[in-house]
Amino acid sequence: MLMQENIVLAPLTTLKIGGMARYFVAAKNAGEVQEAVELARERDLPVFVLGGGSNLLIADAGWPGLVVKIAIPGTERRPQLNDQGKAVFDVGAGENWDRFVSEAVRARCAGVECLSGIPGSVGGTPVQNVGAYGQEVSETIESVQVLDLKDGQLRELCNEACQFGYRSSIFNKGEPGRFVVLSVAYALVPNGEPRISYIDLKRHFDGWETTPTLAETREAVRHIRALKGMLIVPGDPDCQSAGSFFKNPVLSETQHEDLIKRAAARRLNVPSYPALESHKKVSAAWLVEHSGFARGFGFGRVGISSKHALAIVNRGGATAAEVLALKEQIQHRVEEIWGVCLEPEPVMVGF
Numbered sequence: 070m071l072m073q074e075n076i077v078l079a080p081l082t083t084l085k086i087g088g089m090a091r092y093f094v095a096a097k098n099a100g101e102v103q104e105a106v107e108l109a110r111e112r113d114l115p116v117f118v119l120g121g122g123s124n125l126l127i128a129d130a131g132w133p134g135l136v137v138k139i140a141i142p143g144t145e146r147r148p149q150l151n152d153q154g155k156a157v158f159d160v161g162a163g164e165n166w167d168r169f170v171s172e173a174v175r176a177r178c179a180g181v182e183c184l185s186g187i188p189g190s191v192g193g194t195p196v197q198n199v200g201a202y203g204q205e206v207s208e209t210i211e212s213v214q215v216l217d218l219k220d221g222q223l224r225e226l227c228n229e230a231c232q233f234g235y236r237s238s239i240f241n242k243g244e245p246g247r248f249v250v251l252s253v254a255y256a257l258v259p260n261g262e263p264r265i266s267y268i269d270l271k272r273h274f275d276g277w278e279t280t281p282t283l284a285e286t287r288e289a290v291r292h293i294r295a296l297k298g299m300l301i302v303p304g305d306p307d308c309q310s311a312g313s314f315f316k317n318p319v320l321s322e323t324q325h326e327d328l329i330k331r332a333a334a335r336r337l338n339v340p341s342y343p344a345l346e347s348h349k350k351v352s353a354a355w356l357v358e359h360s361g362f363a364r365g366f367g368f369g370r371v372g373i374s375s376k377h378a379l380a381i382v383n384r385g386g387a388t389a390a391e392v393l394a395l396k397e398q399i400q401h402r403v404e405e406i407w408g409v410c411l412e413p414e415p416v417m418v419g420f
Contacts, residue, residue: 070094070096070101070104071095072092072093072094072105072108072135073092073093073094074091074093074245074420075089075090075091075305076089076090076093076136077089078090078119078127078131078132078136078180079127080124080140081119081122081127082122082125082311083089083121083122083123083125083126083188083189083301083308083309083310083311083312083313083394084123084125084126084309084310084383085128085270085309085394086126086127086383086387086388086389086392087127087128087129087131087389087418087419088127088128088129088130088131088132088419089131089132090117090131090132090135090136091114091132091133091134091135091321092109092114092132092134092135093135093138093141094135094136094137095138096137096138096140097139097141097142097163098141099141099216099223099251100130100216102137102139102216102249102251103216103221103223105135105137106137106167106216106218106221106249107221108135109134109137110162111225112135113227114134114135115132115133115134115135116134116135116136116137116175116218117132117135117419118136118137118138118139118163118249119136119137119138119139119191119281119298119301120139120163120189120190120193121165121188121190121192121193122136122167122189123187123188123190123193123311124189124190124193124311124312124414124415124416125314125415125416125418126147126311126389126392126393126415126416126417126418127389127418128417128418128419128420129242129388129389130389130390130419131147132418132419133419137249138285139162139163139192139250139251140163140165141161141162141163141164141251142161142163142164142254143159143160143161143164143333144158144159144161144164144168144169144172144212145158145159145160146158146159146176146407147159151211151256152260153256154259155256155259156176156178156256156257156258156259157211157255157256157257158172158173158178158254158255158257159252159253159254160252160253160254160255161191161251161252162190162191162192162250162251162252162253162417163190163191163192164189164190164191165190165191166184166187166189166190166191166193166194166199167185167186167187167188169181169191169217169255170184170185170187170287171185171287173255173257174283174287175284176259177259177260177261177283178257178258178259178260178261178283179257179258179260179261179262179263180204180208180209180255180256180257180258180261181204181206181209181255181257182204182263182264182283182286182287182290183202183203183204183263183264183267183270183286183290183291183293184199184200184201184202184204184206184295184296185286185287185288186288186290186291186294186295186299186300187199187201187294187312188301188312189306191249191252192250192251192253192255193237194206194210194253195207195210195213195231195233195238195240195250195253196238196240196241196250197237197238197414198233198234198236198237198238198243200235200236200408201269201290202269202270202290202293203264203265203266203267203284204264205233207231208230208237209226209255209256209257210228210231210233210254210255210256211227211254211255211256212225212226212227212228212253212254212324213225213226213231213250213252213253213254214226214250214251214252214253214254215248215249215250215251216248216249216251217247217248218246218248219247221352223251224248226239226248227270229304234238235316235319235350236316236414237338239242241416245357246381248333248383255399259303262280262283263280263281263282263283263286263380265280265281265286266287269293270286270290270293273289273293273372274289274290277374279286280418289346295381297374297375297376297377298303298310298374298375298376298377298380298382299312299313299377299380303356304384306382306384307374307375307376307377307380307382308382309382309383309384309385310374310379310380310381310382310383311318311381311415312415313339313353313377313379313380313413313414314379314380314381314387314396314413314415315353315357315379315399315408315411315412315413316411316414317350317351317352317353317415318350318351318353318356318409318410318412319348319350319351320346320348320349320350320351320383320409321348322348322349324408324409325348325349325351327337327408328351328407328408328409331406331407331408332359332407335359337349337359340355351410352389353379354377354378354379356403356407356409357378357379357399357403357411358375358378358400359406359407360399360403360406360407361402362378362399362402363373363378364376364377366376366386367382367395368382368395369384369387369391370384370385370386370387370388371383371384371387371391371392371394372384372395373395374395381395381396389420392420396413399411
C-alpha cells in the first residue's frame, strides 16, 4: 500500500473542484482498504472514501485526513445461475460502472441497460441506489461486500439489509459512514428483454415494429443522456458537473395539491408521476426552470448546463464556494415560489 501526501483531489472528480487531501491511498483490494483504515485509526485521522468522483463536491480546503480511493477492479460472472435463474456478476467497487453495464449487455443479461452512461464507479451505485430511465440498482443487487468500520470486519449485506429507498440506502441514510463498499453482486436476467417504460425511451423507439435489443436500448440511453449533457464527453463544457445536483422531490398529497394550486395561479401544469405509495414525485428540473433558472443560466465561473437544468457546471476554474452559492440561490428561489425544498444529490465533503 502506497500512502501519498498533499494530493490535489479536483482531477479525481467530474466537477474538477476540490482542495488537497493531506494523505491519500489508492486501495486495490480489501486488504489494502483494511490496512489504510487501520493506519488512519492509529494516527487519529478522519477518513473519506472516494469512488469515481461523479456525485461529489469537495470543499476548497480539501480533506484534512486520509482519502482512500477504492480502486478494486474486476467483473466476474458466476458459473451457475442463482435460485431465481439469474446470472450473478461479482464486480469490484472500483470498476467503471458503464464498463460493467456494457459487459452485461454484451452477455445479453438484462437489468441495468437503462443505467448506461452513468459516470462513476460500481461502489457508488448501492450507496445512492442509483437509478435512471425506469431502473434502479436495488432491483438487481443481490448482495454487497463491505468493510464494517465499527469492528474492522468484512461482511456481506443482502439486498434487504441494504435498506434501499429512493436515492437512499443504509450507506447514506441508515448508518452513514459505517460501511465501505468493496464489491457488489448483481443478479441479471439471461436473455431478458430491455425495460422500455420511461417516456424518453418510449419516444425514442416510437414506430419501431420490433422490440429493441439490450444493445439498442443501451445506445438509446447514452444518446438521450448526451443530448442532456449527462454523458461525459471530453471537451464538452456541459459535462464538467456532478450530474443532477438536486433530487426529484417526493411530496405528500397535501404538498402536491399546494404545488398544483401555485402552478395554476401562474397558468402552469406540474409534471408529476406516482412515486412512493400515496406520495408524488415531481420534476426538480421543472421547478428549477420555472423559478427563473433557465438552461445556460449562470454568472462567472459557475452556471447551469445549457442542456439540463439540474446540472450545475464548472465553466472553468470554479470554486466549491461558488457552486454552493448558486445551489443556495436556486434552493431559496424554488422554496419561495413553490414551497418545495430541493435536496442536493451530491455528497458534500470537507465543509
